Amino acid sequence: MNTLKTDLLIIGAGSGGLSVAAGAAQMGADVTLLEGHKMGGDCLNYGCVPSKALIASAKSAYVMSHAARYGVANMVPEVDYAAAKDHVADVIATIEPVDSQERFEGLGVRVIREYGTFISETEVQAGDTRIKARRIVIATGSSPFVPPIPGLDQVPYLTNETLWDLRDRPDHLLVIGGGPIGMEMAQAHRRLGSKVTVIEGAKALGKDDPEMAEVVLEALRGEGIDIAEEALAKKVRGQAGAIEVEVQDGRVFKGSHLLVAVGRRANMDKLNLEAAGIETTKTGIKVDDSLKTTNKRVYAIGDVAGGLQFTHVAGYHAGIVIRSALFGLPAKTKTAHIxxxxxxxxxxxxxxxxxxxxxxxxxxxxxxxxxxxxxxxxxxxxxxxxxxxxxxxxxxxxxxxxxxxxxxxxxxxxxxxxxxxxxxxxxxxxxxxxxxxxxxxxxxxxxxxxxxxxxxxxxxxxxxxxxxxxxx
CATH class of the missing domain: 3.30.390.30 (FAD/NAD-linked reductase, C-terminal dimerisation domain)
Structure with a gap:
């Protein structure tokens, strides 16, 4: 069993954790970073970066087929879905070095590629290493929430994590969830040649201003996307290539592929938070305005803190933690400007x-x-x-x-x-x-x-x- 002491221990190498690690190490702190999966976290590997890359491919196809209004003949684009996914992979690979283990070790960060589990209020176990830290930052992010819809576990379905492995373009993509992820991927796939149906239990883009959301929804419907609102999924059945989603009012939607995009859940399962005296809420780890947990030596930032789930929020949180944990200065979060x-x-x-x-x-x-x-x-x-x-x-x-x-x-x-x-x-x-x-x-x-x-x-x-x- 290895043991080590560190000034600052960061659990999770997503955007928030990496920002804290880079800043703290360059300011002279002894920093240890744990990551049991991929460096760069969800944003680089499954979220912001790949989704925007696929949207760029889809935009190119759309521009080709809608050029006449600029005096250029419309063309029917030949979409190579696998090549579009290669473009996505290339974009990720281009950005990867910035988030790599090698770069952060070059900055002086001690990187351990293991998940972290609390064994006391100040100690974390990572593989065969026991780490005692003055301050700890939990930055484990979130994962796709998969709702307990009857039959869902019996059919193949995609999430924003598994979508990028798909190489064959869906003939008809069903999307459960009309939030930002669902609507972005719905439009991207429609523009790449798939039929698309969005199945939303309440209102599509329901967290935004209804007047503004309607501007977007009208445009998406105009592109041929079927958006079913007040359509709460009741049952899923079928098999690969032939999937059906039945909703509460009896309507049945049929498609070849299913994407589940109904929200995110905080990644807390592996942490053993009870051992550290850290309380949780329905949405994540309980924190105060300074992002401290109920264990005042431990901070939680980004998605796992249960607030706004955006990469730039995790980056903003990182600045708050650096001010507090490194310099002992008062620092509180605000949301009005996010x-x-x-x-x-x-x-x-x-x-x-x-x-x-x-x-x-x-x-x-x-x-x-x-x-x-x-x-x-x-x-x-x-x-x-x-x-x-x-x-x-x-x-x-x-x-x-x-x-x-x-x-x-x-x-x-x-x-x-x-x-x-x-x-x-x-x-x-x-x-x-x-x-x-x-x-x-x-x-x-x-x-x-x-x-x-x-x-x-x-x-x-x-x-x-x-x-x-x-x-x-």
């Missing part, structure tokens, strides 16, 4: 409060500003006029922004900056955006907030007329 995006086309993004939440929180003080893509010259030139930006404003400050449309995931960055720093609509209005860009939408939305105050205000008009009389 954006998220769904990478369908059109894209869907959000930061801060949706309109419904803002109305509930702020009542009559709330002003909602809308600006449509159809008024943006670059969007017109690109034939990307489907969509709008909606800003929720209280006393001149945005408290939430919802965007549906081309490059919504890029546009939301500015609003995250604005909300994070308590800036006002005037700050956005004062910005000068190059013309013509999609980014002008943000400035024009801010302008739409001030327009009625300037152009529909009798006092302003009286002042202008008075000034004009006296100007030489």
């Amino acid at each position: 954006p998220w995006a769904t990478y369908t086309q059109p894209e869907l993004s959000q930061v801060g409060m949706t309109e419904a939440l803002a109305r509930k929180e702020h009542g009559p003080r709330l002003e909602v500003v809308r600006f449509h893509y159809s008024h943006n010259d670059r969007a017109i030139a690109e034939r990307k006029t489907r969509g709008l930006i909606k800003v929720m404003v209280v006393k001149g400050k945005p408290v939430g922004v919802s965007i549906a449309g081309y490059q919504a995931g890029e546009l939301i960055n500015l609003w995250s900056l604005v909300i994070a720093n308590g800036l006002k609509m005037s700050h956005v209005s004062n910005m000068v955006a190059p013309y013509p860009t999609i980014g002008e939408l943000n400035k024009r939305a801010a302008g739409a907030y001030f327009s009625p105050r300037l152009f529909e205000n009798d006092t302003v008009k009286k002042v202008v007329r008075l000034v004009q009389r006296w100007l030489p």
